[in-house]
Amino acid sequence: MSDHYDHELPTGRNLFISILMNVVITISEIVGGIVSGSLALLADAFHNATDTLAGVLALWTLRLGRRAHDEQYTFGYRRAEILSAGINAGAMAVISFILFREAYERFLHPVPIRGGIMLVVALVGLVANLVSVLLLHRSAGESLNVRGAYLHLLSDTLSSVGVVVGGVVVTLWHVTWVDPLVTVLVAVWVLKEAFSVVREAGGILMERAPIGLELARLEADICALSHVKDLHHVHVWQVSDTETMFEGHINVDDISVNDTGPIREQIQDLLHTKYGITHATLQFEFECCQGAGLIVNGRD
Ligand SMILES: [Zn+2]
Ligand SMILES: [Zn+2]
Incomplete structure (x- = not known):
């Protein structure tokens, strides 16, 4: 993805x-x-x-x-x-x-x-x-x-x-x-x-997020899409000053894997055009990371 x-x-x-x-x-x-x-x-x-x-x-x-x-x-x-x-x-x-x-x-x-x-x-x-x-x-x-x-x-x-x-x-x-x-x-x-x-x-x-990127706004934009329930466990970092990477878990309704395709495209388009993110990896889930926040202090 x-x-x-x-x-x-x-x-x-x-x-x-x-x-x-x-x-x-x-x-x-x-x-x-x-x-x-x-x-x-x-x-x-x-x-x-x-x-x-x-x-x-x-x-x-x-x-x-x-x-x-x-x-x-x-x-x-x-x-x-x-x-x-x-x-x-x-x-x-x-x-x-x-x-x-x-x-x-x-x-x-x-x-x-x-x-x-x-x-x-x-x-x-x-x-x-x-x-x-x-x-x-x-x-x-x-x-x-x-x-x-x-x-x-x-x-x-x-x-x-x-x-x-x-x-x-x-x-x-x-x-x-x-x-x-x-x-x-x-x-x-x-x-x-x-x-x-x-x-x-x-x-x-230090894998700092790009200066000026508002993660709360990004979260609100993604959660506004249909079937999306929440976004959690996010990492945003820059490989160089022109390449920004994003990864995150997307908690969705109990839909088929095939149905996540259009959602993924919408999210990647949003991330690229509005937030300048050039590479996004998205993990679609159904209720499996209970209580995980937008930022997680875990090792994975
Ligand atoms: Zn000089
Ligand atoms: Zn998760």
């Missing part, structure tokens, strides 16, 4: 171009950071490195997710996307803590900074970031990872602006503590990004 609905996946071309651009930004900022002595530029480089990692993982898991389901992976491979988002968030968290520590060192032991080089490289990074943001903007709503990569790039634009401002201040007034200050701001931003990815990916790994 299940049904499959196919989803179109976003094309990876723009993602690929943005990855290439990020590699270029990262390398030029690492070189620029070392030559100019600016930690903020290096911080932005590491930030971009995590974007590159996010992009590569997103591209890889988009491909992997298109693979057919098989006997080992009966849910398919879409969750690789969630795993990769988690790995990337971990990398972001580690990098931001390294940046905090390095910034603290620079506060205590300032080094001379060549503001001109810092400013030019930061400007190049900013422009490249803006182009990447425009590229990914259109496909941002399509998957958690592409949206993640997009939001990531958008925030990189902010951190690049920060480094540009830092470069201006260093060039004009030779105030070197601005450099570790901008580094800390970039690190805070990266940490914030990591947290939001962990929260969203964590919800999916």
Whole structure:
């Protein structure tokens, strides 16, 4: 008693171009950071490195997710996307803590900074970031990872602006503590990004119901159908951000198995069109789970 609905996946071309651009930004900022002595530029480089990692993982898991389901992976491979988002968030968290520590060192032991080089490289990074943001903007709503990569790039634009401002201040007034200050701001931003990815990916790994799904309304809709007496023992979860699974027991009148066919079709149609549920497994019963609630704390 299940049904499959196919989803179109976003094309990876723009993602690929943005990855290439990020590699270029990262390398030029690492070189620029070392030559100019600016930690903020290096911080932005590491930030971009995590974007590159996010992009590569997103591209890889988009491909992997298109693979057919098989006997080992009966849910398919879409969750690789969630795993990769988690790995990337971990990398972001580690990098931001390294940046905090390095910034603290620079506060205590300032080094001379060549503001001109810092400013030019930061400007190049900013422009490249803006182009990447425009590229990914259109496909941002399509998957958690592409949206993640997009939001990531958008925030990189902010951190690049920060480094540009830092470069201006260093060039004009030779105030070197601005450099570790901008580094800390970039690190805070990266940490914030990591947290939001962990929260969203964590919800999916915890089999949380999709945000905004009102189970009580869904129950009322199903119970309004003829012959349906109650709905109980329900589980709703997401395999990925575009696939929602549902299973539940339907207590019906003492009708023939054949008569449950039209009811099943009505329920599956309702679940799909009104609640975005892409895969439903329904167990029809006659008075066999006495006292079971909508949600059951049992093991089965
Ligand atoms: Zn970023
Ligand atoms: Zn039951």
